[in-house]
Amino acid sequence: MSEQRHWQAVCERDATQDGHFVFAVRSTGIYCRPSCPARRPLRENVSFYSAPAQAEAAGYRPCKRCSPQGNSLAEQLDALVTAACRLLDEAQKPLTLSALAARIGLSPSHLARAFKARAGMTPKAWATARQRERLERTLPLANSVLDAALASGYSSTRALYETADGVSPARRRLGAAGEVLRISVAPCPLGYLLLAATDKGLCALLFGESETAVETELRQRFPAATLQRDDGALQGWLQEVLRQIEEPARASRLPLDLRGSAFQQRVWQVLRAIPAGQTRTYGQLAAHLDSHPRAVARACASNPLGLLVPCHRVTAADGGLGGYRWGVARKAALLKAEAEASSVETEQTEARP
Numbered sequence: 500m501s502e503q504r505h506w507q508a509v510c511e512r513d514a515t516q517d518g519h520f521v522f523a524v525r526s527t528g529i530y531c532r533p534s535c536p537a538r539r540p541l542r543e544n545v546s547f548y549s550a551p552a553q554a555e556a557a558g559y560r561p562c563k564r565c566s567p568q569g570n571s572l573a574e575q576l577d578a579l580v581t582a583a584c585r586l587l588d589e590a591q592k593p594l595t596l597s598a599l600a601a602r603i604g605l606s607p608s609h610l611a612r613a614f615k616a617r618a619g620m621t622p623k624a625w626a627t628a629r630q631r632e633r634l635e636r637t638l639p640l641a642n643s644v645l646d647a648a649l650a651s652g653y654s655s656t657r658a659l660y661e662t663a664d665g666v667s668p669a670r671r672r673l674g675a676a677g678e679v680l681r682i683s684v685a686p687c688p689l690g691y692l693l694l695a696a697t698d699k700g701l702c703a704l705l706f707g708e709s710e711t712a713v714e715t716e717l718r719q720r721f722p723a724a725t726l727q728r729d730d731g732a733l734q735g736w737l738q739e740v741l742r743q744i745e746e747p748a749r750a751s752r753l754p755l756d757l758r759g760s761a762f763q764q765r766v767w768q769v770l771r772a773i774p775a776g777q778t779r780t781y782g783q784l785a786a787h788l789d790s791h792p793r794a795v796a797r798a799c800a801s802n803p804l805g806l807l808v809p810c811h812r813v814t815a816a817d818g819g820l821g822g823y824r825w826g827v828a829r830k831a832a833l834l835k836a837e838a839e840a841s842s843v844e845t846e847q848t849e850a851r852p
Contacts, residue, residue, distance in 0.1 A: 504842060505547045508533045514573060514818035515778070515838045521567050522547050523559040530554035534573065534818050535565035573819045576613045579603050580819075581827060583614060587626045596622055617815040618822045620793035628797055636719050678724040682717065683733035684710045688744055689829045693717060694733050695726075700754030704740065704804045706825040720803060743806065747775045747837040751807060759801060762790070766798035773812045776841025778834065780816045800824050806833070 508516040514534040523530035524540045530548065531537065548554040551561065551568050561568050570578075583603050587594060599622055600607040614622050634647055641647035648655065680695045680702065687706075693713035695703035703720060707713035717726065730737075739751040757767055765788060773779055781792035781799075788795065799810040802824070811830045815821040823830035 502547060505533075506542060506545070509545070510539060512536065512818060514814075514820075515834055517574075520547055520549050521551055521554050523554045523557065528559055529562045530559040530567060531562040532565045532567040535562055535567075537562065537564055573817060577617060577819050577827065579605060579610075580614050580617045580822075583610065583622065584618065584625060584822065587622060588629055590626070593626055594622075615792075616817045616821075617819050618796060620796050624793050628800065636722075640722070678721070679727055680717070680721060680724050681727050681729040681732060682714075683728070683730045683737050684713060685730075685737055685741070687741055689825075689832060692737075692740065692744075694737055694740065695721075696733060696736070697756045699756035701736065701804060701807065702756040702758060704807055706805055706829055740806065744833075744836070747833075747840040750775060753807065755804060755807065757804065757808070759798075759803075762794065763798045763801055766795055767802060767804075767808045770799070770802070770808050770810055770812065773809060775809075775812075775837045778812045778814045780814055781821070782816050784813060796822070809833075812837075 505516075505520055505522065507513075509522050512534045516533040519533075521530045521532055523546050525544045525546070526540065530551065546557075548557070554567075555561070566572070583599055586599060586602060594602075596607045596611060600610040603610055605613070611621060614620075614625070618625055620628070630653070633650075634653070637647040637650050638644070641650065645655075678697070680697060682693060682695045684691060684693045686692075689706050691707050691710055691713050693703065693705045693707070693710075693716075694701060695705075695717055703717055705713045705716050707716060714726070736751075736753055739753060742749050743751045757764060759767065766784065769784055769787060781795050784790075784795045785792045795813070799813055800822070802808050802810045805811070805825055811823055811833045813821065814834075820827050820830055820834070
């Protein structure tokens with residue numbers, strides 16, 4: 500990466516460049532990570548190094564504010580919020596904010612701010628969304644909507660109809676009955692990848708740790724559908740997706756069968772317009788859609804087509820990665836690969852006469 504790109508990353512406090520280089524400031528004698536929140540120095544006082552060890556060999560001290568040698572404050576908060584999400588997911592009874600904060604080791608107000616910045620919603624909204632997901636998994640197997648509601652922790656069916664998403668709970672109990680989905684599963688740099696297709700196009704692209712994991716998630720999304728393994732027919736589409744993972748500049752142009760509410764469809768359409776190598780925050784998307792960040796976050800979490808509907812390009816307002824349905828590590832890997840590909844493309848463009 501050129502020094503011009505380095506300096507641009509420093510000016511933008513680009514957290515995606517953390518770990519790629521550090522910058523040192525002659526006037527203070529310290530070096531920082533690109534996302535350091537400290538006041539921006541003058542360009543003539545700045546030099547760049549590929550690693551902390553090189554900056555220290557040149558006589559610079561690490562910044563105490565951004566800790567360029569280890570995890571940044573944002574990364575530490577990412578890990579704490581991830582742990583909070585896990586606690587909420589595993590809790591048998593609803594956790595209050597105070598109880599959750601005590602277990603995480605932050606004050607309630609600090610946890611609430613950090614959680615909302617990364618997940619796009621409050622801890623209470625997260626727990627509610629997970630309860631809704633349990634309901635979605637339970638509905639197709641239940642004898643009635645009421646049975647599913649009680650099994651998922653609701654006291655009645657009233658709340659199920661207060662947040663309409665375009666499909667009634669009674670209708671979702673049918674779970675795509677009678678539909679045949681052609682599927683293909685293959686290993687990829689991010690673990691295992693599953694494609695599912697209808698006659699209209701791809702309806703699911705899922706990541707997981709194993710074939711069993713991705714097939715289980717697909718069955719949760721389409722519990723009454725018949726799954727038909729068809730590696731031969733889907734081979735071409737699978738290769739296009741694998742190429743996009745390895746070469747982000749080669750974006751796939753595949754037919755999609757996107758299923759969701761009208762609002763979800765709007766969010767997913769905006770996601771597809773974000774160029775590779777760039778990101779948007781939940782707040783930016785919410786402002787564009789005249790909505791709320793938590794609503795955008797829920798739509799991103801409901802996205803059935805990872806990578807092709809790039810919800811991984813939506814990050815937290817403070818520069819943290821935020822959440823990702825298939826794991827923050829996969830999100831980080833996708834963003835890193837796209838940033839590197841974008842940087843190479845920019846350098847090639849600048850080198851042309």
